[in-house]
Amino acid sequence: MGGRWLLYFHTIRNLKPSQVFWRVWRRLPLTAAPGAGPAPALRCDAQPLAAFPPRRPSLTGPDAFRFLNRDGRVRSAADWNDPQADALWLYNLHYFDDLCADGAEARREWHEALIARWIAENPVGQGVGWDAYPLSLRMVNWIKCSLAGGGADLRATAAAGGEGQGLSAPAIQSLAIQARYLAPRVEWHLLGNHVLANAKALVFAGCFFEGAEATAWLNQGLAILRAQLAEQVLADGGHFERSPMYHAIVLEDVLDLINLSRSFPVALPADRVQALRDAAARMRAWARVMTHPDGGIAFFNDAALGVAPEVGELARYAERLGIVSSRDTGARLAHLEQSGYLRLAEGPFTVLFDAAPVGPDYLPGHAHADTLSFELSHGTQRVICNSGTSRYGRSELRHWERSTAAHNTVAIDGEDSSEVWDGFRVARRAYPAGLTCGEGEALRATCAHDGYTRLRGRPVHRRTIEVSAGAVRWTDELTGVGVHRVVGRIPLHPSVRAARVGASEWKLALPSGENLLLTAAGVGLDDEVGRYSPEFGITLERQVLVWVVEGSLPVSVSFQLAAG
Secondary structure (H helix, E strand, C coil): CHHHHHHHHHHHCCCCHHHHHHHHHCCCCCCCCCCCCCCCCECCCCCCCCCCCCECCCEEECCEEEECCEEEECCCHHHHHCCCCCHHHHHHHHHCHHHHECCHHHHHHHHHHHHHHHHHHCCCCCCHHHCHHHHHHHHHHHHHHHHCCCCCCHHHHHHCCCCECCECHHHHHHHHHHHHHHHHHCCCCCCCHHHHHHHHHHHHHHHHECCHHHHHHHHHHHHHHHHHHHHHECCCCCECCCCHHHHHHHHHHHHHHHHHHHHCCCCCCHHHHHHHHHHHHHHHHHHHHCECCCCCECCCCCCCECCCCCHHHHHHHHHHCCCCCCCCCCCCEEEECCCCEEEEEECCEEEEEECCCCCCCCCCCCCCCCCCCEEEEECCEEEECCCECCCCCCCHHHHHHHCHHHCCCEEECCECCCCEECCCEECCCCCEEEEEEEECCCEEEEEEECCCCCCCCCCEEEEEEEECCCEEEEEEEEECCCEEEEEEEEEECCCCEEEEEECCEEEEECCCCCEEEEEEECCCCEEEEEEEECECCCCEEEEEEEEEEEEECCEEEEEEEEEC
16 A cells, blocks of 8 residues: 555656646536527638648448447437547547548448437537547547538628538537536646647637637637747647647647637737747647658557557648748758657668657656667668557556566566556656767767666666667667666567577567678577557567576676678
8 A cells, every 4th residue: 555655655746736726626616507509700811721631431331430440320419428439439439530531421421320320429528528628639620520611701690590611509608618618617727738639629619709708708718828838849849748639639739729719810829829820830840850760650659550640641631731841851850859869860870769758747648668669660660679568448458568677678576667567557767868969980878767666775877878880789778886787688579570589699580581680799589479560459469589697786787780
């Protein structure tokens, strides 16, 4: 029990006092139900939105869905809140992403019927669909769908009792009620990307409607964005939660807001639009640096493919909106100083190195215990990569995917470098220190972290990486006092096959037919079966090479990966 209370203590002590306050506040029945009065008038003369990245289709039948690589149906009102369904699956159900997905026009009749069903079967304030996050995403999707068709006079259409650019009069009324419900329920207890999503929805509603009520939503959303973008988008362009996946999600949010400003050019102040454009330029550059040559994001912290638009899609979206990248993303060595990540690219090798904190101290919910891990590509083929993310919630698999053992780094005495627990919590966490990097005969980066200094003997892990056109070399140094068990894992992409050549040598066969030779110095290498989750709902087997040292510190082991 004492261990559990210590986890709570080290988790809660890092929260902002405001988060504690709002967690208590939201449990009190003090917020009135939203007014059911008529919706505000629709703003006139909206211009069509520029084409936005389409989502992956998720509506497979009139009441059939596929989210997170799992199928489900909503046959009755109760199914919107099925207690047997995964919580994230239900969130996706209420997003209505399919309105903005590939081929959405062919499913228009299904969409119209589904919107009508949602309104009838989800009473105000009841169920998952009224949680602020899915509520925010749904509002934006309904409005984006409505505005995608063009710039007709929305007020005249609604006044005639018809559809407002694809939304029925009941849907427009529901949108107003949803905005009224959201306005006093911004997720201040969570902060981070959730609050940005809330603000985005309020800005969308404030532009879509007009009048005093709409102006209040717009001003509330803009005020949140002004403060939160300054905090959440770091100087190097990275989103402060240090997840490439959430970075892409937030970048799409920022681009959508810029797109909205073109649809309603008078509604948004010019200085706010310029701030969004500046943030988008930095974020676009960061995303490019943190992308593998195959076009996919790196798997640091919570990250998976298929959730956010691909980085290439976001780049094309930014170009349609006139957003120019703010840095040279083709540099051999790119150091994202405020985020803590590095990209080292030479010859066929690309290395993405995590020398970052796990996230903001008060918001590490999407953090993994992956400090000093790196991912490596040879050409466009991923060779060494972290576990990815297949699910949220509380489960053994979720805990393992966040653990140090699921990443290309080093564990000591069976402990994680950061104490990840309970799905989205972190108690004591690793802080990087002593980062240096530079260019010479090889690109070089070195960094240490203090995540294990809570253990007896206060061990410290330091990793040095060198990348040249012919090889990648890295060294793990463990310093401290006493006898410890040190385990390092080198997890391979599932398409890479490893065969033992010697006690410390393995040949890695790539799908292209090329071979790489991995050689260890000072330690033997064995293999084990590991897991890899490139998308939510997908877990694949893969080989993981493992080294173990049991004895007194200090310990130093080195590796080389070169053409074989």
